[in-house]
Amino acid sequence: MIQTLEWTEHGIRFLDQTKLPTEEAYVTATTAEQVADAIRTMVIRGAPAIGVAAAMGIALAARYSKAESAADLKRELDRTSDLLSKTRPTAVNLFWAIQRMKDKFERVRIRPIGQIKQDLAEEAQRMHAEDIAANQAMGHHGATLLPSSGGVLTHCNAGALATAGYGTALGVIRAAVEQGKKIHVYADETRPFLQGSRLTAWELMKDGIPATVISDSMAGAMMRQGKIGAVVVGADRVAANGDVANKIGTYSVAVLAKEHGIPFYVAAPISTVDLACPNGSKIPIEQRDVKEVSHIAGRQMVPDGVSIENPAFDVTPAKYVTAIITERGIARAPYEESLSALAGKTEVGA
Numbered sequence: 582m583i584q585t586l587e588w589t590e591h592g593i594r595f596l597d598q599t600k601l602p603t604e605e606a607y608v609t610a611t612t613a614e615q616v617a618d619a620i621r622t623m624v625i626r627g628a629p630a631i632g633v634a635a636a637m638g639i640a641l642a643a644r645y646s647k648a649e650s651a652a653d654l655k656r657e658l659d660r661t662s663d664l665l666s667k668t669r670p671t672a673v674n675l676f677w678a679i680q681r682m683k684d685k686f687e688r689v690r691i692r693p694i695g696q697i698k699q700d701l702a703e704e705a706q707r708m709h710a711e712d713i714a715a716n717q718a719m720g721h722h723g724a725t726l727l728p729s730s731g732g733v734l735t736h737c738n739a740g741a742l743a744t745a746g747y748g749t750a751l752g753v754i755r756a757a758v759e760q761g762k763k764i765h766v767y768a769d770e771t772r773p774f775l776q777g778s779r780l781t782a783w784e785l786m787k788d789g790i791p792a793t794v795i796s797d798s799m800a801g802a803m804m805r806q807g808k809i810g811a812v813v814v815g816a817d818r819v820a821a822n823g824d825v826a827n828k829i830g831t832y833s834v835a836v837l838a839k840e841h842g843i844p845f846y847v848a849a850p851i852s853t854v855d856l857a858c859p860n861g862s863k864i865p866i867e868q869r870d871v872k873e874v875s876h877i878a879g880r881q882m883v884p885d886g887v888s889i890e891n892p893a894f895d896v897t898p899a900k901y902v903t904a905i906i907t908e909r910g911i912a913r914a915p916y917e918e919s920l921s922a923l924a925g926k927t928e929v930g931a
């Protein structure tokens with residue numbers, strides 16, 4: 582199994598995703614600042630992985646803190662939380678994870694300092710384990726929706742690399758393959774950061790799942806040729822009305838799928854559902870360095886002085902989403918009702 586990130590006695594060990602697919606390099610962060618840098622520079626990326634990394638970053642700051650009182654430790658951890666929360670704005674899992682660590686701290690703050698540190702480390706590791714379990718449950722629910730054979734299109738990387746393990750969208754595909762379905766994955770390359778060609782293709786190759794990489798502009802033609810039976814993607818934030826923020830280009834895929842009568846599924850854990858956000862227009866969209874668009878592998882591809890935009894995410898309105906697959910079951914329209922019902926459930930894999 583791919584080890585995206587893990588808590589070790591030396592710090593947080595994670596795979597440097599910027600080096601894939603040609604180099605499988607692991608690094609160990611020993612400070613929360615290093616974790617924040619890794620998130621900002623997309624060494625660790627993908628909504629659930631960002632959340633777990635942030636929780637571990639807070640646990641790491643606690644581990645090395647010299648604070649002698651709970652109040653001093655809290656001040657330090659608030660600073661760490663603030664730093665981590667400014668790394669990337671769109672994936673709600675980041676803020677969910679930070680809040681969960683704050684809640685944990687409040688529940689254990691009366692204990693001796695050493696015990697609080699231990700409790701925070703255990704909470705971060707629990708979130709890691711829960712994320713894998715949630716992905717497996719999502720796989721179990723979602724696999725039934727995929728065709729028994731044929732092409733399934735995905736965009737970006739919503740796999741083991743984007744989570745603590747197994748993946749959301751790729752978890753659904755993995756589970757379908759484990760059930761004996763003969764799936765062939767079409768992976769959009771996902772310009773400009775190429776998560777599809779660099780990461781999704783790498784993961785699927787490792788697992789022996791047949792895959793074909795296509796450039797983003799080929800998706801419509803593949804659908805028209807009848808090669809795609811379903812689309813499944815991940816999400817960075819799902820609003821209460823079912824609007825979905827995911828990697829830039831997802832919206833185009835959803836519109837194309839509707840035109841061709843192809844089901845468009847979103848796989849996301851409940852930690853990605855933001856019921857406080859009424860609709861997609863309220864989701865903050867990260868704008869990244871335009872060099873990601875103007876340069877490919879260090880070579881300039883756009884003339885000097887030309888205006889460039891680089892929004893990292895887009896919003897797919899709920900009307901294009903056939904179903905949202907969560908670890909607690911499958912939500913369908915009207916999403917206001919189905920999502921809040923699932924969010925109210927407590928058990929994983931129900």
Ligand code: MRU
Nearest residue numbers: 626627628739743749815816828
């Ligand atoms: O910018 P990234 O690579 O962090 O974007 C990742 C995505 O858009 C994923 O589809 C999303 O986080 C879901 S990951 C299970």
